[in-house]
Amino acid sequence: MTIEVISDLHKKYVRGTEKRAIVQVVQAFLCNLTVSVASGIFCPCNKVYISTRVIKHVYDKRPAEEFDFLMSNGYLIVKYPDSVYMNKNNKRGSYLFVKKIESSKYACSIEIIKKDNTAQCEVATLFRTNEDYLRNYELLWEWKGGNLHRSTFDSGLTQPSNTPQ
Secondary structure, three states: OHHHHHHHHHHHHHOOOOOOOOOOOOEEEEEEOOHHHHHHOOOOOOEEEEEHHHHHHHHHHOOHHHHHHHHHHHHHHHHOOOEEEEOOOOOOOOEEEEEEEOOEEEEEEEEEEEEOOEEEEEEEEEEEEOHHHHOOOEEEEEEEOOEEEOOOOOOOOOOOOOOOO
């Protein structure tokens, strides 16, 4: 269902627009974070949204084939990441979710937005990445062979179960 919603937003508001054109901002639900990821990074929200603004940004910046792949698989990067990093201060978004799909690594920057005194997670951007790019990022959470890794937050906290929820 998520793929259809993103496809509909793309068709209705983004496809065929000029580069850097302003589009109507419409937001749609992308997915929920798993309990393991949300608790592992102490995220204040678990629902993640994507907007036409982000779809337009990726549409303008990425080749068509990569854009299609990111729009079809973006929810996998967010819902089932292999690792989550703290995003750098000069970058948009609080967290960088990373997932290896096929033979490439893909990243999704998630921004925490305050709306009416509640936190909301929103996709800031999606892109293909590599190990060199991630080298200087702080690892917060990692899924490795069924064993969770919480590098920054390992101070005596109990580990969540090994099964993603």
